[in-house]
Amino acid sequence: MMKLLLLFVAPLLFLTVCCSAQRPHQCHSPPLLSGSLSVSARDGQDWAVAKYRYDAFGQRIRLWEFGEVDSKSFHLNMLFLFREGVVYSMNYKNETCQKNALHSSFHPSRIPRNATLLAQVILGGSSAPGEGLLVNTWTGDVPETQGKYVATVTEFGCIPVSTLYYTEQTGWVTTTYFNAVTGIPDPEQFIPPPFCNETETEEDTLDFFSAFF
Template sequence: MNVMKSLLLLSLVLLLIWTGSCSAQRPRRCHTPPLLSGSMSVSAREGQDWAFAKYRYDAIGQRIRVWEFGTHESESFHLNMLFLFREHVVYSMDYKNRTCQKNPLHSAFHPSHIPRNASWLAQVVLGGSSAPGEGLLVNTWTGDVPETAGKYMATVTEFGCIPVSTLYYTPQSGWIVTTYFNAVTGIEDPEQFIPPPFCDDVEIEEENLDFFSGFFSL
């Protein structure tokens, strides 16, 4: 189960570093909208593992909220986490049992952008191109991730810098397929970045977490 949770987090991280925009002639690197809401699905191990998540991304306040459910080796799991980078803390919350775990967070916040080593691959229309509204104009980027001996292919919209899909490969995990959808610029309910009342009196754990180990710990 921890493996699938880490895969979904990895897909969220890819969202935060691969999204870009394009010019009329050739795509140029840029940042995503500073406030973004949306959903994603993740599939790994040829569909044996899968997860679905909703996310809220706030680059202004340096905050990320994630709700997730999925299966790993036929076992279901749920996840609800709040990352507050300026406060250097991450909350793991269970609303059903009204329990909360609070850990130090020692990861720096990095606004979404296309890495310098990314190479533009192609521009295509998803769907049809015979009439307006039939298709979506997108650009695909590729690159390597030396830290994990990995490689990726990320597709984003021509207009708006919105992520569409990513393919990510490492020798350890194989291929991970992520699809992003229902993206909306802005945050409808900013209170989603406020810890619930049952987290108020929770003592902070001694274990230090970064953006990846926050998922591993569950």
């Protein structure tokens, strides 16, 4: 009986060791994601909390956010349409709409091929199943902005957990993601409301970061 048990357990232990020893690899997040996030910049002087919808197929992002910038609070409802090159800021209560040209390319949520692995760790506890979350932390440079980043994603699913992003202009910007769900439960949220139909495009051109703050 003991020999039979050893014959059964030994291959399982071998597979466990092999799987655990596999090096994490760069990955793509699911193309459709819903969830929430928080952003902090300028040592916490500027901050925002938002619900988001992320559609990599259609290159669209929807945000419902509130926060504080330069000691002034704000509440925004925004729709980024990268293929059309526009961003809408909408107020459903007053049925008003602002439309700006969007000077940003769509960047899918992923770990770039040239990213360097910093560590694989367990967030939370590891003494029992369900106590912790296995994540991988990566770092790299952003040549377009002369910036750098530190990004953490889950080992299984490549779901974003947090991102640190730095440029001389912005300083460190910290983003934390939570309550992520794969899929879009309300795809109609990517369609501008009727009261935006006649809105003229403003002269000011925004990028994703300036629009968010």
